[in-house]
Structure formats: C-alpha cells, structure tokens
Amino acid sequence: MSQPTSNGTAPSKIALKLGNLPSKKPLKIIGPRTPSRVTPNQPPWPSYRGYHEYSFAHATMGHRLPTILGKAIDDVVKTLNEQHEEEKIVDLEACIQRMEALMGDLTSKADLRPIVDDGEGDIPLWNKALARYFRGQNFINAPWVFAEAYKYRRLHECFSISKYWQDYDVFFRQKCDTFSRSDKAVFELSMRFHEPFKHREGLSDTEKLEAERLVFHELTQVCLWGNATDLSLLINMSEEDIKKLQSTGGEHLAATEKNILGNHIGRLWEIVRDLRGNTGGRVDFVLDNAGFELYCDCVYADFLIQSGLAKTIHFHGKRFAWFVSDVTRKDWDWLLNMMVYGDLFKNASDAELESLRRLGKRWKQYVAEGKWIYEQHPFWCTGYTFFTLPEEAPDLFLHLSRSDLVLFKGDLNHRKLTYDCHAPASTPFEESIGPMASTAGAPKICSLRTIKSDVVVGLESDEVAENLDKEKPGWKISGEYAVILVSEGRPAEEVFFA
Structure with missing residues (x-):
C-alpha cells in the first residue's frame, strides 16, 4: 500500500519499466490434462467460467439466469393469486421467499452452499462435490456447467422442502x-x-x-x-x-x-x-x-x-x-x-x-x-x-x-x-x-x-x-x-x- 508523503498527499504512481523482458504473446492452450489430474473443478482443458467476458457463460450467469429466475418468480406469484386455502398460500409464499433469496445469492455472487436435504436421491452427489471440489467458490468463478446446474437444483429446493408444492414446475x-x-x-x-x-x-x-x-x-x-x-x-x-x-x-x-x-x-x-x-x-x-x-x-x-x-x-x-x-x-x-x-x-x-x-x-x-x-x-x-x-x-x-x-x-x-x-x-x-x-x-x-x-x-x-x-x-x-x-x-x- 502506498504511504502518504510528508505533506499528506499520496505519491504519484511509479511506472514499471519492463523493457528487458520478453514481449507479451498469446497464451496457447496446452492440454488435455492427464486423467489423474482431472476433477469437476479442473476439466481436461480450461473450463468456461462466469468471469470469462468473451464466453456465453458470462452472459448466462450475469443476465440470462437472473432473467429466467425472475420469470419463474412471476409464474409462482400468478399461481399464488389463484389459491384460496390459507395453508397453501402461506406455504407457497415461503417458496417465493426462498426464490428471492436465491436471486440475491445469484446476483451477489454468493458462495455455493450445500443443498438442503429434501429427500432426493441426488443429495449425496451434490454435497460431496460441493465439499470436495467447490469450497469457497461462487456462481461466477466455479465452472459454468456446474454453477448453472447448481442454480436449477437450488430452485428445486425452494419447492421440495415445502409441504404442498414439492413437485411444482415453474416452467x-x-x-x-x-x-x-x-x-x-x-x-x-x-x-x-x-x-x-x-x-x-x-x-x-x-x-x-x-x-x-x-x-x-x-x-x-x-x-x-x-x-x-x-x-x-x-x-x-x-x-x-x-x-x-x-x-x-x-x-x-x-x-x-x-x-x-x-x-x-x-x-x-x-x-x-x-x-x-x-x-x-x-x-x-x-x-x-x-x-x-x-x-x-x-x-x-x-x-x-x-x-x-x-x-x-x-x-x-x-x-x-x-x-x-x-x-x-x-x-x-x-x-x-x-x-x-x-x-x-x-x-x-x-x-x-x-x-x-x-x-x-x-x-x-x-x-x-x-x-x-x-x-x-x-x-x-x-x-x-x-x-x-x-x-x-x-x-x-x-x-x-x-x-x-x-x-x-x-x-x-x-x-x-x-x-x-x-x-x-x-x-x-x-x-x-x-x-x-x-x-x-x-x-x-x-x-x-x-x-x-x-x-x-x-x-x-x-x-x-x-x-x-x-x-x-x-x-x-x-x-x-x-x-x-x-x-x-x-x-x-x-x-x-x-
């Protein structure tokens, strides 16, 4: 960190001169990784991730998924307005609140948390992968295919832990x-x-x-x-x-x-x-x-x-x-x-x-x-x-x-x-x-x-x-x-x- 000068102002930034170093060259992708080094977070060749601005992953994680989730929330609100039984209304309102929390995690680049045990047969597979390969990773820096799938699994969780709406299909x-x-x-x-x-x-x-x-x-x-x-x-x-x-x-x-x-x-x-x-x-x-x-x-x-x-x-x-x-x-x-x-x-x-x-x-x-x-x-x-x-x-x-x-x-x-x-x-x-x-x-x-x-x-x-x-x-x-x-x-x- 720059230290202030005696008059209290920050010093001007020093330009780094690298004239004796080799010039920058495009990075050639070398691959694939050997099978023993391949993991869900490290595929054979470099994975597409949400922070790669040149990729469709970037557009998906930054725009498409929030848009899709927003339309899904609108669908559930429409269903909510069609209900008349209080217990089902309250239960569905809780589903909407969980969807809104998911939207917050998605747009704030929150870390990928474990999936709540809702009785589905895929819970051990999901949470093993999250614990073994994706600790501390979020929607943007995890491999796109995993992060996108995780978003849809979290969306299912919004309903699967409810009383009346476990099988609801927002699409x-x-x-x-x-x-x-x-x-x-x-x-x-x-x-x-x-x-x-x-x-x-x-x-x-x-x-x-x-x-x-x-x-x-x-x-x-x-x-x-x-x-x-x-x-x-x-x-x-x-x-x-x-x-x-x-x-x-x-x-x-x-x-x-x-x-x-x-x-x-x-x-x-x-x-x-x-x-x-x-x-x-x-x-x-x-x-x-x-x-x-x-x-x-x-x-x-x-x-x-x-x-x-x-x-x-x-x-x-x-x-x-x-x-x-x-x-x-x-x-x-x-x-x-x-x-x-x-x-x-x-x-x-x-x-x-x-x-x-x-x-x-x-x-x-x-x-x-x-x-x-x-x-x-x-x-x-x-x-x-x-x-x-x-x-x-x-x-x-x-x-x-x-x-x-x-x-x-x-x-x-x-x-x-x-x-x-x-x-x-x-x-x-x-x-x-x-x-x-x-x-x-x-x-x-x-x-x-x-x-x-x-x-x-x-x-x-x-x-x-x-x-x-x-x-x-x-x-x-x-x-x-x-x-x-x-x-x-x-x-x-x-x-x-x-």
Whole structure:
C-alpha cells in the first residue's frame, strides 16, 4: 500500500519499466490434462467460467439466469393469486421467499452452499462435490456447467422442502404455451407419419434398405433441428422466429445440412442399420427439451420401431424441472395425453387433429406394450459431467452399457459429455468425451446437438471454427449450426468397476 508523503498527499504512481523482458504473446492452450489430474473443478482443458467476458457463460450467469429466475418468480406469484386455502398460500409464499433469496445469492455472487436435504436421491452427489471440489467458490468463478446446474437444483429446493408444492414446475406454463405455437411444424410431421411406416410393394431388399436410409436421414435432421427451440434461449423470440426454427420441410432440411459442421450421419446409419441383427435392438434417448423437441424425438423413435430397426426405446428424462424446458415425467405424460385428448390447436383442421390423435394412440400403445420405456435417474440432475458417470452412478452406466445405441440430445447433454471446456475444435469426439468412450462397456454414442454454447469439438480442423469466428460472430450461440457426432465406444467388453 502506498504511504502518504510528508505533506499528506499520496505519491504519484511509479511506472514499471519492463523493457528487458520478453514481449507479451498469446497464451496457447496446452492440454488435455492427464486423467489423474482431472476433477469437476479442473476439466481436461480450461473450463468456461462466469468471469470469462468473451464466453456465453458470462452472459448466462450475469443476465440470462437472473432473467429466467425472475420469470419463474412471476409464474409462482400468478399461481399464488389463484389459491384460496390459507395453508397453501402461506406455504407457497415461503417458496417465493426462498426464490428471492436465491436471486440475491445469484446476483451477489454468493458462495455455493450445500443443498438442503429434501429427500432426493441426488443429495449425496451434490454435497460431496460441493465439499470436495467447490469450497469457497461462487456462481461466477466455479465452472459454468456446474454453477448453472447448481442454480436449477437450488430452485428445486425452494419447492421440495415445502409441504404442498414439492413437485411444482415453474416452467410448465411456458412449455405448454410454446408447444401450442408450434402447430405448423407439429402437423407437418403428423400428416406424414400418422400411418405406420411400410414399403411400397415390389421393392427388393436393397431398395427397401435404401428407402429406410432416406427416411432415416431426413428424420435424423428433424430430430437434430428440433433442438433449436430451447426455452432458455427464446426469452424475446417472436412466434414467426419460432416457426422458422421449427421448419421441417425437405427444402429447409437440405439447406441447413451444410450447417452441420461435424457430420457423422453416415456412421450413425451404419450403426442403426445393423440393429436388426442384434438380439436386443435397444436404443436410448437421453432427452433434452420438452414440447416440440420431445415430439420430434418421438416421431424419430416411432420410425425406428415401425421399420423394425429397433425393438425397444428407453427415454431418459429429469426427475424435476431443469434448465427451463428439459423433459420431466409430467411433460412426457402431458404430451402423449394432449395428443389424444387435448384441444390445444384451435385453428387445426379435422384431418390434422385426427393425424395427431393417431400418432398419440400409437405411442401410448408402445408404452403399454413396453416398447417405449420412460426412465429418470438422480444423476441427470447433478452438476457432474458424464466423465464421472461410471464412478458416481455405476448402476446407470451399467444400464446404458446394455444399449445398442445411446442418443444424447441437445446442448446441455453435449456440454456434459465433453466436460464443457475449451478444447480445440478439431479434438476428435471420442477423445473429448473421455471415459464415456474409453471405459470398458461404454456403449455406442451419438450426440445430436444444435450448437448453443461455447464448446465445439469434432470438426475437421480448427480453421473451420476460426473462420466462423471472423465471419459470423455469435455463431456458437445462434442455433444455426449443429453437429452429429458418433463414438464407437467399447460395447463388446464387460463392464468392470475397480
């Protein structure tokens, strides 16, 4: 600290002359860390954190999350004003007070405290991670993926310790409303696929396989671009913007295929094509967004069943409201029942509504027959990335190892697969997902991801990303670009836990 001079004034600052030192040079990222040095707070390459002003993490922690939480508080206030029983009103008011305390912690960069034990199965995972890796860290200096997940877990805590509102979903109204505005894309698909898939008569086996490949190619892209409508990013988006994002027409898909920067769709087809010869024929979807994206996932899964390419589909959702629009059991049940019994689309024709009902009835039949299975595991709602899945959730890893193909949908799942860190864009996908590719028993994996955050891997060269940085600033968060990346895993090997 500078000492005052004899006349009481502070001395002038001395300029430090460093003329003999080497000139400043850009820091080249060296990585990855060796596996033994990787921790949730120190990923293989440098992590994105809220204080990195160049990153989407900075915009998220400083603006998006407070905005999302503010809208969530507004939703609960609306529900509060609809109540008439005093005990429920008082209980919900306490939930609002906890949400406001969370807002204070978020905006004041408070340290990450332990999660209150609310009986959820993820409590040991959360509090072990907080104690072991994140003591003294806050929303801004902790790795973005962990800090963001922590915020949503704290939001669930606001309700899970209440008496009457444990399962309240502050985002449910938004999810329903957005799907209701997706009518054009919804009916474009239902009018095509309400009838069971079947081949034209007279086709040879080779021609049948090619016909399946073409439909698969188109539906893979529908499933991919359905991820573009993420409610956490649609805060100020108009109805026309949403409809443009959700276009599933053939011309639109052909035009956007050039924006799939890492495209392993050929390898993905080879895996799916060979499912028929497997005794199981099981495909798993690790779900992302509810509403239109879930609807696209189901159209895709329906084709896999109808064509005989797969025998069973497992859908993995979240146990509670997560990252605004992630699928919960309530969202799953709502979609299937709304399709059969609902009256959501006021301007639809009778033919359109009937096509939607037929789809919904067939999907509900799949559920009844055990061909479609909805599941939820506590691990999906933790701050851990999937690098730790074999260690922290061995039961889930063993379960996934029995699948012939695991499709990870969306941006958050991609971030967790790749540890959400600053790896070079040319890093091979299988290298970037670490143990999920290299552990004995690791299943074949495909990430279907519309790019909406900083991490990008699996491209042919770093120059592809560097050129886009110059030509289209903001391309990493625009939702205009995507990847379809495949890992072959080690499915033939027996799972072994040390």
